[in-house]
Amino acid sequence: MIPLSGDLTKAKGIINEKIESNEISRGTSTLKRGLAHMLKNGVVMDVTTVEQAQIAEDAGAVSVMVLDKLPSDVRKAGGVARTASVRVIQEIMDAVTIPVMAKCRIGHVYEARVLEETDVDMIDESEVLTPADENHHIWKWDFTTPFVNGSRSLAEALRRIEEGAAMIRTKGEPGTGNVAEAVLHIKKLNDELRTIKSIYDSGDNQDLVKMAREFRVSYDLVNETARVGRLPVVNFAAGGISTPADAAYLMLLGCDGIFVGSGIFKAEDAKERARAIVLATTFWEDPDKVKEAQKMIDERQSMLGLDVKELELRMQDRGSTA
Secondary structure, three states, X not given: OXXXXXXXXXXXXXXXXXXXXXXXXXXXXXHHHHHHHHOOOOEEEEEOOHHHHHHXXXXXXXXXXXXXXXXXXXXXXXXXXOOOOHHHHHHHHHHOOOOEXXXXXXXXXXXXXXXXXXXXXEEEEEOOOOOOOOOOOOOHHHOOOOEEEXXXXXXXXXXXXXXXXXXXXXXXXXXXXXXXXXXXXXXXXXXXXXXXXXXXXXXXXXXXXXXXXXXXXXXXXXXXXXXXXXXXXXXXXXXXXXXXXXXXXXXXXXXXXXXXXXXXXXXXXXXXXXXXXXXXHHOOOOHHHHHHHHHOOOHHHOOOOOOXXXXXXXXXXXXXXX
């Protein structure tokens, strides 16, 4: 059963069609969130070329995310980072059989429209790219294509869900090879979920109203999230994951799956690392399997990590106040 908390039943993005004698609906929350559920316990890999996408599919990735540059290269290049070339996205869609996602800038409605017309399977309104609007995210209910958004807290996650996000991921700190921020974000989310769950169990509705005001979301969404004790949508980990052990640890902390950005294709053993991270994500409950996955990589070939405390650009801060 797919939770439908926060659903907008008459959203503009829902399309009803009649094909012969069959009534067909597209863009419903059941379908959007259902796609995310199909990806659970899997790995989504950032790619920039057809070759990388094929490596990801061969390694067992459940989906690929197409960018113009990997997050670490976006960080190095500076300037304005935009959505990937439509031509490249289409070439990758033609080359693989797994779902293809692509990123758009925060608040950039027309980049998202272009990606929807390109028929990508999911759109990531991403802080990796330069925000078009720091104060407003896209109203995702107007789209038939599902969206994924990043968050650092329960409040951010619920605001994105109320805007129509069908999937959430931690923000972490992209392009660093440093998993610490992703760990911080999922632990904070878990702590806040436990807090509202305890308030719900105590029967103190006034405190839940207060939390809803602090989070800047509807009471109904907070109440239902508190009742079930988890987000009403799938929640993946992202930001700084670069080893099988990183992936397994985030699964242990309660994530439903893993996004890997620069950690694979900025390493010197990309093919082996891609397979190893998929293995560790799938069998995260088996330490022996995770050990075998860790043996498949060489730490000396990992991407050079960055200390988050020394960064001039913190991508995770983008769009966080909206």
